[in-house]
Every structure is written in C-alpha cells, then in structure tokens.
Amino acid sequence: MGILRVSIPVLAVCLLCCGVVVRAQEDAAPDAQLDAQLKAIAAAHHGKVTLFAHNLKTGQTAAVMPDEPVQTASVIKLGILLDAAEQVRAGKAALGERLTLTKTNQVGGSGVLGVLDAPLTLTLKDVLTLMVVLSDNTATNMAIDRLGLEHIDATIKAAGLKDTYLYKKVFLPAVGPMPADQPKFGLGKTTAREMAAVMERLATCKLSLDGSVPQPGDGRICGAMLHMLRSQQDRNSLPRYIETLDTGEQGSAIGNKTGALDAVRNDVALIATKNGPVVIAAFTQTNTDQRWTGDNEGEETLGKLGKAIVDRWSPAGLDAAGINWDDPLNRLP
Secondary structure (H helix, E strand, O other): OOOHHHHHHHHHHHHHHHHHHHHHHHHOOOOHHHHHHHHHHHHHHHEEEEEEEEOOOOEEEEEEEEOEEOOOOHHHHHHHHHHHHHHHHHHOEEEEEEEEEOOOOOOOOOOHHHHHHOOOOHHHHHHHHHHHHHHOOHHHHHHHHHHHHHHHHHHHHHOOOOOOOOOOOOOOOOOOOOOHHHHOOOOEOHHHHHHHHHHHHHHOOOOOOOOOOOOOHOOOOHHHHHHHHHHOOOOOOOOOOOOOHHHHHHOEEEEEEEEEOOOEEEEEEEEEEOOEEEEEEEEEEEEOOOOOOOOHHHHHHHHHHHHHHHHOOOOOOOOHOOOOOOHHHOOOO
8 A cells, every 4th residue: 555645735734724624613603693584584485495504714604494305406416526526536537538428318408418419529527517517417417427326325425414315317217226215306315404515525625535634636626626616607596696797707706506496496505705605505495486587486585595694794795716716725715
C-alpha cells in the first residue's frame, strides 16, 4: 500500500476547512424567528412544504419538517453528481472519458440529447453538465449506465444518508428487486435535511466519506461540479427573488438543482451571500397548482422561502465572490 504524501500548505488548508465544517455543526443553532416566518409561508402554500437551511459561516439553521421523506424528482441527480465526484477521485472514472449516446438510450422529458441524432460522442463531464444545467434525462441515464446504479446508492449510503435513494433510470421501469416504497416515490426519495447535506459536501469539498482529510486534487473535482450547478438554467425557484443579474455574463451567486413533477416543485441551492455561504433544500409536494408555467405556485413558494432566508441571514444580499467556485478548498466558507 502506498503512502499518501500531502504538502504542509495543502494539509493546513484541509485541516482549516474541516475545522470550519466541524465548528459550524457544533455551533448549529435553530433560528426560531426565521422558522416561524418559513412556516407561515409554508402554511399559505396549497400543498406540503419541507425545508432545511444552513448558514455555513454562522451555523444557523432553519427547518420545516426537514426529516419528512419526499419525492425527489430530478433533485436526486445531485446524488449522481456526488458519486461521479467520488469515482473521479478514486480513479474509477475521468471527466474527460468518452461516452457514446445511442438511439436506444434516448428518453423524453427535459433536456436536448433525446432529440439529437445518434450516435453522438460526449465526455463524462459533458453528460454531467447536461444532467445538471438542463436536467437532461437522457444524459442522466447515460451517467447512471457509466457509474452504476448500485454504486451511486452505495455512495449515498456511505455519505450517511439513510432516507435518500435512487431507484432507477429516468422514464424507464425499475429493474430487479426494489424497496417496497419505490412505487410511492418513483425515481427517488430523500429528505430536505439529507439533500442539503449532499450540497454541503460539494460546497465544503468533503469528499472523504470516511472522514479522512481531503486529497490533493479534491478541490478541483468539487470545483468542476460546482461550476455545473452554478451554470444551472432553471432560476425560477429558490433564486427567483434574490438573484437578478444576467448570470451568463456576470457569473451567478447561486448553484442549484431543481426537480419537478406535475404536483412537485423542488430546489436545492448553494447561495453565496455577503454573510457567508448558505445551503437551502426546499421541497413542495402534492401541489394543487400543476401548471407548467413560470408562475406555478410551487415555484413562487420556493422563491419566497429563498428570499426570506437570505433577507434574514444576509440583509445586504448576495456576493458571488464569497465562494471560490473553481476550488472551494482554497477559500474558507
């Protein structure tokens, strides 16, 4: 077995970064005033709302039924992204490796790969980017084929998530023995607290599932994943009322992944505020408003929740430079 050699500067950054995470967890304190405000917004929504938010700088938290299992819709793609980071880190995959899109693995729904001419060659990074930025379902299935459904779920479990599960590929039937609750949740299940934990792992670059110190190169892997999330095209939910810049030109202060079904609107976001990075995981389920329009009540409710959290924890607003999106280990939250 080889001996991992880590330079003193890299080790110092790693230990400091881990220390910030530990302190934030130790100092975590529910914000009762914000909780009350969020519960009022949730009560006004025609459906069920669950939420967990964490200020990574101050340790403050806010929650609405954070441990209630919910349908993920496409938010489960964050779990796929985490597993991709782990496999790249372990040398089992490479972002630059080539994958081939074939006609047989094209499916409908969101994205563009389902309507392009096949065969088509893309890198794994291209596939993951499309999975996040456009929530491309064909790209998602390509990623699952490459990474392995069982491996993805094993990574989710190793990350300490007990109520998060990816059951199957998108728009395809479940294969083999399935947990009894699969028909209820469909593609995947999670809780607000657990999906926030996935985003927090990427935000703090905590890829060492065994709790060991980060490896050299971890920051660049996390940076690649955060760049995908920061390039998200769907800004109608949590970012709705808090980010108004032309993010294509200015660079976004938010990295997020959305998920939607007829009666579901979900969003999980990492937000760079002037008072530190904030992670929010918010889910609306059994929604009365099932319109696929920009003024869907579920999306508006998510926007109100996001604004309430940012107004409370960072009245001065957002600051895209508050996070090193290229290598989060080189700047502390």
